[in-house]
Structures are given as C-alpha cells and as structure tokens.
Amino acid sequence: DAGITQSPRYKITETGRQVTLMCHQTWSHSYMFWYRQDLGHGLRLIYYSAAADITDKGEVPDGYVVSRSKTENFPLTLESATRSQTSVYFCASRAGTSGITDTQYFGPGTRLTVL
Amino acid sequence: EDKVVQSPLSLVVHEGDTVTLNCSYEVTNFRSLLWYKQEKKAPTFLFMLTSSGIEKKSGRLSSILDKKELFSILNITATQTGDSAVYLCAVAPYGGATNKLIFGTGTLLAVQP
Numbered sequence: 133d134a135g136i137t138q139s140p141r142y143k144i145t146e147t148g149r150q151v152t153l154m155c156h157q158t159w160s161h162s163y164m165f166w167y168r169q170d171l172g173h174g175l176r177l178i179y180y181s182a183a184a185d186i187t188d189k190g191e192v193p194d195g196y197v198v199s200r201s202k203t204e205n206f207p208l209t210l211e212s213a214t215r216s217q218t219s220v221y222f223c224a225s226r227a228g229t230s231g232i233t234d235t236q237y238f239g240p241g242t243r244l245t246v247l
Numbered sequence: 248e249d250k251v252v253q254s255p256l257s258l259v260v261h262e263g264d265t266v267t268l269n270c271s272y273e274v275t276n277f278r279s280l281l282w283y284k285q286e287k288k289a290p291t292f293l294f295m296l297t298s299s300g301i302e303k304k305s306g307r308l309s310s311i312l313d314k315k316e317l318f319s320i321l322n323i324t325a326t327q328t329g330d331s332a333v334y335l336c337a338v339a340p341y342g343g344a345t346n347k348l349i350f351g352t353g354t355l356l357a358v359q360p
Contacts, residue, residue: 174353222289234339240289
C-alpha cells in the first residue's frame with residue numbers, strides 16, 4: 133500500500149527486552165521522524181533522519197536507537213525496554229527541500245506497553 | 248527554549264456552534280505553523296501557514312496567522328460530531344536541515360449532538 137506504514141500496531145513486552153518498531157514509506161521522502169505521544173506531553177521527537185545513513189537525536193533520545201540503511205525504512209529500537217517507554221509511537225515523513233514543505237505525514241502509530 | 252502553547256486544553260460544544268482554537272508560540276527563527284487533526288489514530292494535516300493575515304480555508308475550517316503577536320487561530324463553523332478530535336498546532340523553525348516540528352499539547356474538542 134502507498135503511504136507510510138508502521139508495524140506492529142500493538143506490542144506488549146517486558147522490562148529489559150529489546151524491541152524494534154518498524155516504519156516504511158513509499159513516497160521516497162527524504163526526511164523521516166520518530167515521535168512518542170504521552171498524555172500531558174503531546175508529541176515529542178525521539179530521532180529523525182534527513183536521508184539514508186544520516187540520523188540525529190531529537191528531544192528524548194535516551195534508550196532508543198535508530199538506523200536508516202534504505203530511504204524507505206526507519207526502524208526504532210528500544211535496546212532494553214523500560215516501563216517509562218510505554219507510549220504510542222508515531223513515525224512521520226516529509227518531502228525534500230524544494231519549496232517550503234514542512235508538512236509531515238504520520239503513520240498509524242504503534243501502541244507499546246512495557247510490563 | 249522554543250515552545251508552543253495551545254488553549255483551551257479542552258472544549259465541549261454542541262453541534263452547530265462555532266469554535267476558535269488558539270495557538271501561541273515562542274520559537275527562534277519561525278518558518279511555518281501547521282495545524283493537525285488527531286482522532287483515535289495518526290494526526291492528519293489540515294493547514295500550513297507561513298504569512299501573516301492570509302486566511303487558509305477548507306470547508307468549515309479556517310486558520311490565520313499573526314506573526315507579530317506570535318499566534319494562530321483555528322476556526323470551525325457549524326461544528327459536527329465528526330469534528331470531535333484533538334487539534335494539534337506545530338511550529339517549524341529554520342535552522343539546520345531538519346525542519347523539526349515543535350508541537351503543542353493539543354486542544355481536545357468534543358462536539359455533542
């Protein structure tokens with residue numbers, strides 16, 4: 133399907149386990165982003181990527197790792213999950229720099245519960 | 248520190264009412280302001296504003312930006328129950344090659360029949 137997809141949509145894991153959230157987009161957008169959304173905090177940026185093999189930290193990167201070996205994929209890994217990482221995770225993408233194209237398009241989200 | 252503040256936090260109205268949602272910001276090197284609608288899923292894009300005083304309109308929704316006073320409003324006329332959602336405001340600053348968005352915490356709108 134065209135657009136931006138995330139998998140899994142729901143995940144329950146235990147403290148200390150490693151878990152990877154997948155994000156795939158078919159638009160060939162240069163920029164990709166990972167956010168977490170929690171009550172009272174809104175959307176907070178975890179990591180972002182401007183292109184394949186270029187990633188950088190956002191506002192709340194601790195405990196997360198990302199990679200971007202291909203333009204279309206941007207996985208987010210929790211190396212050792214903690215209860216505080218229970219959240220809804222959104223992936224987003226944005227086109228390149230031609231003109232003002234600040235609009236980000238969001239995936240459907242992954243609801244992660246860490247027990 | 249850059250920040251985006253939305254008000255009110257929540258709002259309950261009846262169908263047919265007109266609502267105004269507010270977004271104020273303190274952001275270094277402002278580039279654009281965006282509005283999103285979030286129902287029980289991903290945020291969906293509504294508007295992007297870059298210039299003061301130019302209204303963007305889509306059906307019953309409209310938005311305007313005031314870069315001097317550093318705020319934007321989102322108006323919804325003749326509200327319907329399908330307008331019930333969280334409305335998010337975000338600002339994109341210049342700087343680097345990232346075009347990160349800084350989000351407010353949102354306004355929860357509930358439209359009662």
